[in-house]
Amino acid sequence: MAVLKILGKGAAAAVSSYKLILLIWVTTMVMVFMVALPLRSFLSNIFGNSMAVTRLSDGFDLGLAGDMGKPFVSLLSAVSMGGLLLLLAGFLLYTFFAGGLFASCASGWGRLKMSTFIRESARNFLPFLKIAVLMMLLIAAYTFFIVGIPIIVTMAISGGSKGSSNFIYLFYAIWALGMPVWLFVADASRRWVAATGSGNVFMALSAGFRALKERFWVSYGIVLVILILNASFVFLSIWFTGWSIPEKGGLIFLFFMATQALFIIKLFMKTWRYASVCALASQKK
Amino acid sequence: MKKIFFAVCLYLPVFLSGQLVVDTPLSARLTGYDIDVVLEPVSHIVKGDMTAWWVNNSEKPVVDAMMHMYLNAFSSNMSSFAKGGQWSPAGDEGWGWVKIRSIYDYKGNDLSDSMNFQSPDDGNTHDRTVLQILLPEPVLPGDTLRFSINFESKLPSPIDRTGYADDFHFVAQWFPKFGVYETAGMRQREADGWNCHQFHPNSEFYSNHSVYNVSVTMPEEYVAGSGGMLIEEIFPGDSLKKVVWRAEDIVDFAWTAWPEYKSVTRKWRGVDITLLTTDAGLKKADNQFAAVIYALEYLDERVGPYPWPHLTFVDPPMSGAGAGGMEYTTLFTSAGGGLVPSFLKLAEMTTIHEFGHAYFMGILASNEFEEPWIDEGMNSYWEQRIVDHHYGDGYGLIRLPFIKMSDSDQGRLGYITSPSRSISTNDLPSWLYPHGTYGMMSYDKAAAWLHTLEGLIGTETMDKLFREYYRRWAFRHPSGRDFISVVNDVVREEHGDRFGENMDWFFEQVLYGNEICDYRVAGVTSHKIKSYSGVVEGDSVTYTRSDRTSDTLYISRVSIERLGGVSLPAEVLIGFDDGKELLERWDGKESYKDYEYTGATRVIWVKLDPDDKIDIDVDRINNSWSSTQKFYASRRMTDKFVFLMQLMISMFTL
Numbered sequence: 001m002a003v004l005k006i007l008g009k010g011a012a013a014a015v016s017s018y019k020l021i022l023l024i025w026v027t028t029m030v031m032v033f034m035v036a037l038p039l040r041s042f043l044s045n046i047f048g049n050s051m052a053v054t055r056l057s058d059g060f061d062l063g064l065a066g067d068m069g070k071p072f073v074s075l076l077s078a079v080s081m082g083g084l085l086l087l088l089a090g091f092l093l094y095t096f097f098a099g100g101l102f103a104s105c106a107s108g109w110g111r112l113k114m115s116t117f118i119r120e121s122a123r124n125f126l127p128f129l130k131i132a133v134l135m136m137l138l139i140a141a142y143t144f145f146i147v148g149i150p151i152i153v154t155m156a157i158s159g160g161s162k163g164s165s166n167f168i169y170l171f172y173a174i175w176a177l178g179m180p181v182w183l184f185v186a187d188a189s190r191r192w193v194a195a196t197g198s199g200n201v202f203m204a205l206s207a208g209f210r211a212l213k214e215r216f217w218v219s220y221g222i223v224l225v226i227l228i229l230n231a232s233f234v235f236l237s238i239w240f241t242g243w244s245i246p247e248k249g250g251l252i253f254l255f256f257m258a259t260q261a262l263f264i265i266k267l268f269m270k271t272w273r274y275a276s277v278c279a280l281a282s283q284k285k
Numbered sequence: 286m287k288k289i290f291f292a293v294c295l296y297l298p299v300f301l302s303g304q305l306v307v308d309t310p311l312s313a314r315l316t317g318y319d320i321d322v323v324l325e326p327v328s329h330i331v332k333g334d335m336t337a338w339w340v341n342n343s344e345k346p347v348v349d350a351m352m353h354m355y356l357n358a359f360s361s362n363m364s365s366f367a368k369g370g371q372w373s374p375a376g377d378e379g380w381g382w383v384k385i386r387s388i389y390d391y392k393g394n395d396l397s398d399s400m401n402f403q404s405p406d407d408g409n410t411h412d413r414t415v416l417q418i419l420l421p422e423p424v425l426p427g428d429t430l431r432f433s434i435n436f437e438s439k440l441p442s443p444i445d446r447t448g449y450a451d452d453f454h455f456v457a458q459w460f461p462k463f464g465v466y467e468t469a470g471m472r473q474r475e476a477d478g479w480n481c482h483q484f485h486p487n488s489e490f491y492s493n494h495s496v497y498n499v500s501v502t503m504p505e506e507y508v509a510g511s512g513g514m515l516i517e518e519i520f521p522g523d524s525l526k527k528v529v530w531r532a533e534d535i536v537d538f539a540w541t542a543w544p545e546y547k548s549v550t551r552k553w554r555g556v557d558i559t560l561l562t563t564d565a566g567l568k569k570a571d572n573q574f575a576a577v578i579y580a581l582e583y584l585d586e587r588v589g590p591y592p593w594p595h596l597t598f599v600d601p602p603m604s605g606a607g608a609g610g611m612e613y614t615t616l617f618t619s620a621g622g623g624l625v626p627s628f629l630k631l632a633e634m635t636t637i638h639e640f641g642h643a644y645f646m647g648i649l650a651s652n653e654f655e656e657p658w659i660d661e662g663m664n665s666y667w668e669q670r671i672v673d674h675h676y677g678d679g680y681g682l683i684r685l686p687f688i689k690m691s692d693s694d695q696g697r698l699g700y701i702t703s704p705s706r707s708i709s710t711n712d713l714p715s716w717l718y719p720h721g722t723y724g725m726m727s728y729d730k731a732a733a734w735l736h737t738l739e740g741l742i743g744t745e746t747m748d749k750l751f752r753e754y755y756r757r758w759a760f761r762h763p764s765g766r767d768f769i770s771v772v773n774d775v776v777r778e779e780h781g782d783r784f785g786e787n788m789d790w791f792f793e794q795v796l797y798g799n800e801i802c803d804y805r806v807a808g809v810t811s812h813k814i815k816s817y818s819g820v821v822e823g824d825s826v827t828y829t830r831s832d833r834t835s836d837t838l839y840i841s842r843v844s845i846e847r848l849g850g851v852s853l854p855a856e857v858l859i860g861f862d863d864g865k866e867l868l869e870r871w872d873g874k875e876s877y878k879d880y881e882y883t884g885a886t887r888v889i890w891v892k893l894d895p896d897d898k899i900d901i902d903v904d905r906i907n908n909s910w911s912s913t914q915k916f917y918a919s920r921r922m923t924d925k926f927v928f929l930m931q932l933m934i935s936m937f938t939l
Binding site: 028029032033035036037039040043044046047049050051052053054055056057058059060061062063064065066067068069079083086087090091093094095098131132135136183186187234237238239241242243245246247248249252255256259260262263266267270 | 680683685686687688689690691694695697698701702890892903904905906907908909910911912916917918919920921922923924925926927928929930931932933934935936937938939
């Protein structure tokens, strides 16, 4: 019951932050288009007036790679390098915006002005970046211990012939069930920074772990619920994108709008998690 | 009388060898081997006795015998195989060899001093993979040469098709084995003689269909399999077991032993199929069996029957991966069954390919040394047909929402992307392909032009010619020219002179030539024809109005070009703005062709080779043109890319 109540409050807070979510959406879209539009021109140039382009209708036909010749290699490196750069830039951008979102959630639901949002984002950026890096290192170590070591041990015992036995799936499950803990700690730490204005990362992390310990099951429950919904949503979104093959200009535009709507919902779900963690902290007070 | 005597002598060993596996002999059975050996699992040595016999089916006496000593390729880093740079031993224990400890003929003559190593291919005196045995007296026509040999084979490590890794043993090319004695006329040969090549990094094998009786004694806990039919397992004590196999009419005998094998069996139309796999591979056993059965059904229907009642295939462990992807007719090895994700049909592709070799060089025993395209190219062609037929709705290799690839395109890709695709013809012996082009030429190019041949003559005719090829050449040794002869006969029978007197023109270009094939739509123009014409006369212009009342006539010109040296007939499909389509046929002989159309409609698109029949065309993007191209596909792809990147950024940040 407590979990549902907190989730309800978090959802309300996330909805009231819609302007901030739209700002993040627009910024992300512009950033991704900076890589995607040259790629589109590149593809159009390769195919020119050729009807072979229809072979890209329902997924990239790798059989065309040879016909594309050397431009395909350039395309591949542009996509992979562009993708990596986007991930890096996205990481920094989202860390930046998280500062504003947490400030918004921690201080007053959605009442933050846009200018205040940007200022708060800037103020919190460095401590948030440190927290994000530290938490990602912790998650990497956790992944190595929970999943990596069992895989290595199993492969060593079987001489490499047991790549993924049922035994290993158990560790995948344990890993997945442990993830809400780390996400809650990361969120609670960042809420602490946003609420106190302190830039001390280790005190923030300590506050995060303390918050988890104080109300473990509620804390764990809210993140787990959102995480499950998030994963299902991402799966369905990818399925929809993969199998949709709009044929004409109008339909392609509609498809684009639909994917962007899905992305806005995805952003809402992330904000929902932040807001729920903040709501839990404020309820505690 | 002399002929009857000759025939009796010729087939005497066949009758002597009896029938246990197949009802009647499938081949001439000119060679046979009775082998009784022990596997020493610690030293990785196989040693014991062998009786080997060969029938002189020629009409002349033969003064020597030639035998392959393949394992000696691993005995020195100066062997032609090792010099190819693909293998070096894993420490001092890694070397491999085969040694003849004693050899006698049927009269008891000791032939130990009559042996010498030959290097017929490259003159490398350090190579000891071909052994000549000078005989004390010639083998007369119809006579049988019989050797009693005591030999010892040390398996190499790391495994390169054959060898060991810890207690995993894959034992192939492991015993002294006769070359093929070819008579004049066989495979267009001018004079009788042995065909016995050295072991090269890229070469495979060539042997007579033989009868094998093989007994191997090994530790009791080992699970073993082979290309033979299991006759019995004897347990003589001392924690040992003796496995007895018999194989008939196969070109090679290999076996494997490993304590960790899991054995699964299925049956298909009287064929006992056994899979030896790993723990992880067990999960993919159903997929692997399905792949084998697809291949069996497909080839059985379109090429000819699979004649043996047994088939064993092996999915080796990671440590024995070097043994993967090889064929020994009734035994073959797959690869990666337990490790490759199921959406990627690589393991199935390998299984289907290696099984296919039961036909292409197992039954139709071509010379893999001299004409590798016949077995590898043909087999890749059939593998691609089977994989694309059974998986992924035409995209057999990968069929995912965002990415797809057919197996035939995978093969074609290897050819069209190779910068060396034109440096040699496709008919070279395996060891003479320059600049690492062996695989690309033998597998990829040959499969691509076989698909092209199918495109030209039709799938039905293609299947018919392979059935005829099987009918004429099963359990014999066909050459490339023999295959072409079948093509010419069947195509003429099916299509008359539609393709000319014969199909030699095709093979001269794709097999014996090195040019590329590239067709292109150079351009399309459409102009309105004015309803009047003007002519300058002195200082004035005289206009003449036509009978037409409006400017509705167009003249459209479609220009197509042949950029490469390979000239093949091609179809050109032309679309008009009223929805009508017109199919033109171009013989492709000139380097370009223009089509002109005058009428009320304009040409709005052109597809050269609309059904992608010419698989060997190195660039298909330039095969079409459309005036209405609005880049929908690239827009759609970009939109998907944008969304996926947005999702990834959101997912990978806390």
